Amino acid sequence: MLQRVLNSAGIDVRSCAELLGFNPDMFVQWAANPNQIPQSVVPLLSAVLSVPQSLFTTSPKAAKHLKDEDVTPQIWYKFRGEGLQESDREYVVLIRQIGHFLNELEEVTRQKSVQWKTLFESIRSAVDIQAPPTEQGKAAARIFRQSTSLAHGASGSGNVLRGLLRALGVLVVESPLANSRIEGCCFYVGSTNSPRPCVFANSHHTTWFRRNVILVHEVGHAIFEHLAGASLDFSGVGNSHDSIELRAQAFAQETLIPKEVLFHAAQSRGIKWSALNEYALACLVADTHVEQKLVVSAAIDYGFVESERQDQLNSFEIHGELLKLSDHALSTEQFLEKNGESTSDWIGKRTTTLLPKAIRLPIGYVNAVVDAYRNRQISPGKAAEYLLIDEQELAERFGDIYENVEY
């Protein structure tokens, strides 16, 4: 049964084994004979592959009567599609593993947050499903802002966005996938009876301003496409006529840069819409925390700028001005140089080293693991396992709280 699930998901058995820390030969045997899988491993496999635990105990006789569509989890229908590579699916396996770890960690620390569930449900029930997609997205965004701290001010929310999503219980992952076409995606992680939404933004060659939009766009998908298994957005592919994409994009715009935020940003800088130049546009991007394209699109939508100017404004080269206005426009190296932070503090401590593929873990997740370790709620070995590094590296990165303790 395991073999069929892996086949249907388009995941290589041996690669999957290595990603999950199992001997590939043993994993091949498990794939052929699931009754050899120890009970203790089933929750992890179930969570990572998105199949109910009961599927692993299905007898070979009963399994024969099941069709592939009976065993293929919804998420893998999307991730085995055209344009996706094996490495994309392997990253999904890794991220789903992190989702499983996060659920375990929250069980130990008793800090489980499922606020997303009620918020998403209230949004879905309040939005008119017959309204145009952009109206649905905007209506959802208004509820989202009102239900969170975003509505409390009229300034950009990029700085609080990730923390807010984490507090809701959403897993936020930003990591560079250099060879992937995926720009952003969302899917649910965790066991089938304890799911949580995960939003992912590919940080390879994208700006912080762009990623803010991607993340919220993906939250829009998580709210509305919760039964779809996964939503994928590829770089360079416009979906301006796809109703699902229109709704998600309207959600992102109205959440991040509603009229009052854009109006306030322009007013506080004394910007005249009719005389919008590179510097003024850079100011608006710096203050609203969203990319240039979305600022222009929002300004047109709210009637501040004529639609005829869209191409001209989008073609403005604002990067030079933006660099002077916002640290978020700096590359990692520029930021470190300017702020004098050591590289290890910023990147090294979040990067996995044990797997064939390195991934940059979310700050909130790393902090949760390290806090649990420092509070002695989990052992150093467990903390290292959660951070996908070895125990010695854990001590080097975060200190050894048991140093010189004999037991």
Place this chain on the structure above:
Amino acid sequence: MPNPPLLLCDSDALVQLFIANNLRPLQSLKSTYHIQPSIVLEVDIELRWMKKYKSRFVPQLDKALKNGVLTKLDPSAFQSLLSTATPGMSWGNFQALGQRYELVVQRGEAYTHAAAVSLGLPAMSNDGKAVLTLTGQMMAVAAPVLRLFDLLVFSHDNGLLSTKECDDIRSELLNNGEGLPGPFQNASFVNGAKTFPCRLKSGAAANGPFPQPANHYDPLTICP
């Protein structure tokens, strides 16, 4: 009290014996003291794929399992030990306990301690930090928890391993970057053993009964 029927071994202790390529201390436990070194299924999984060593120990593990130096604590072996376990204990209860422990420590040590607690058996694990984390969370651990060097000192003191063999094992572990107990880090085996509080002792049956270990650090006395 008779010797415990099993010693549940964790991955880290066995890895050190595999690195030293010397399983004689385990063989002696079995042949002389009738204590069968055993592993839970989760340790078997860990030993077959280590983060650092990958599949390096699979041949040694398979050989040890084949010649009976090690056995696996599978459901039938677990069942056969239930007569001395706490009433109501079952494979399911053991698995549930292991699952709880696994939230706090790694899988191998979680199920090793869970099995030891469930069946009232000693365990061998070098991961003192895991033991301290579990006890800090008010979770019971094996009594006692032997470290590999308890077994080595015991084997040395009882003539099962020579001083040279013990020094060779110590050197091999150091060369492989393996952790050693404090007293052995900068001292020869014999000098280290002088200040190492060994938790495994040999006694004569006629001098018994010996105190039963109640804590992970209490010594266990076994008789040939």
